[in-house]
Amino acid sequence: MMSKPRRCEVKGVLLDLDGVVYVGKAALPGSLEAIRQIRESRIPLKFITNTTRRPRRRIVGDLAQLGLEVAIEDVFTPAALxxxxxxxxxxxxxxxxxxxxxxxxxxxxxxxxxxxxxxxxxxxxxxxxxxxxxxxxxxxxxxxxxxxxxxxxxxxxxxxxxxxxxxxxxxxxxxxxxxxLGKPAPAFFELAVESLGRRAEDVVMIGDDAEADIGGAMAAGLKAILVRTGKYRPGQEEHLPQRPTYVAENLKAAVELLLN
Known part of the structure; x- marks a missing residue:
């Protein structure tokens, strides 16, 4: 189940990839539909990943193979920084x-x-x-x-x-x-937030890594949704300095919560 909702007005979304959108070469159920919903809502969206084995060009190519078209400048990686x-x-x-x-x-x-x-x-x-x-x-x-x-x-x-x-x-x-230079470094989140043209407090980070995605984002002043997919393990959110804004079963549930 999702954590109890609190008021959360969002004007920008930062989205982790591995473990949230896909695992291996397969999209997670409902993830591509969730991204389509974000785009249709006109909320600015950027992808932010700590992947350091693949170049940014190949990340974009792999997303295209899943049926997700993403501009290379919309993907933030530690190597680019x-x-x-x-x-x-x-x-x-x-x-x-x-x-x-x-x-x-x-x-x-x-x-x-x-x-x-x-x-x-x-x-x-x-x-x-x-x-x-x-x-x-x-x-x-x-x-x-x-x-x-x-x-x-x-x-x-x-x-x-x-x-x-x-x-x-x-x-x-x-x-x-x-x-x-990657998550959870504040500069990484600040760069991505700046690209959205929004204030940190109006942006939400969605990720599966309690420490790097959620802890890092909240320390940088963002809201954060932890999803129970990918590398998530039960109870990880209990060890964070701040509780996540929400905890959701997956990306689809997280986006439905935000939009509704």
């Missing part, structure tokens, strides 16, 4: 990421300094690469984490280890704290 961060700071990245993500860092000119960029490299997390990253951080390179998630819902339906454990390991070894 990192690209802009590196360009502004004139930094050359040392990429500890999945090889598929390298294209999101293409076109950056050589910088005056260096930054270690850590994402979910999956099987490409090797000791040699981690040690190279550690040494660079130790010698003064900037330390950027595309995300700090504990786990993610894998294609087999089980939770798998995410990038957070590797980031924390590098922090422990180097004695330096990473700058996190």
């Amino acid at each position: 990192a690209h802009d961060f590196l360009a502004r700071r004139n930094l050359t990245p040392f990429l500890l990421v999945h090889p598929d993500l390298h294209e999101d860092f293409a076109g950056l000119p050589p910088g005056d300094g260096e930054a270690v960029v850590v994402g979910d490299a999956g099987a490409f997390f090797t000791y040699d690469l981690l040690n190279q990253a550690y040494r660079k951080i130790h010698h003064g390179a900037e330390f950027l984490a595309l995300a700090k998630n504990r786990n993610f819902l894998d294609h087999d339906g089980e939770l798998s280890l995410d990038v957070g454990a590797f980031v924390i390991g590098l922090e422990y070894a180097s004695g330096k704290t990473a700058t996190v």
Whole structure:
């Protein structure tokens, strides 16, 4: 059941993807219809994801395969934010990421300094690469984490280890704290809210990750709906500093609640 409704006027929606709209290569029941309802209501909508194994181009292509047409500028990823961060700071990245993500860092000119960029490299997390990253951080390179998630819902339906454990390991070894660019970093939410042309308090984040999606959004001043799909596990909302604005069974139920 959904949590007890409270008054919630919404003028913009930020929507997580994996575990909310789809799992693996299949759309979750009712999710595409829910997105159609948001669009028909004329409420501005952006997609915000912590995915760091796939480039933004492929995320948009995968959504198209599901029958969902999305403009690339309407998808916010940590890699896109990192690209802009590196360009502004004139930094050359040392990429500890999945090889598929390298294209999101293409076109950056050589910088005056260096930054270690850590994402979910999956099987490409090797000791040699981690040690190279550690040494660079130790010698003064900037330390950027595309995300700090504990786990993610894998294609087999089980939770798998995410990038957070590797980031924390590098922090422990180097004695330096990473700058996190993805959820739950406030700057990530602020950028997406700014693109909607709305105030944070008028925007709702819908996600399945209690810590990164919901906790991060509410800390940034947004409303938040936690859905019981994807990586959600019973009782996770009880451990948040603030209760979610709503808890709903799925995206379809969340959108019906908002619109009705």
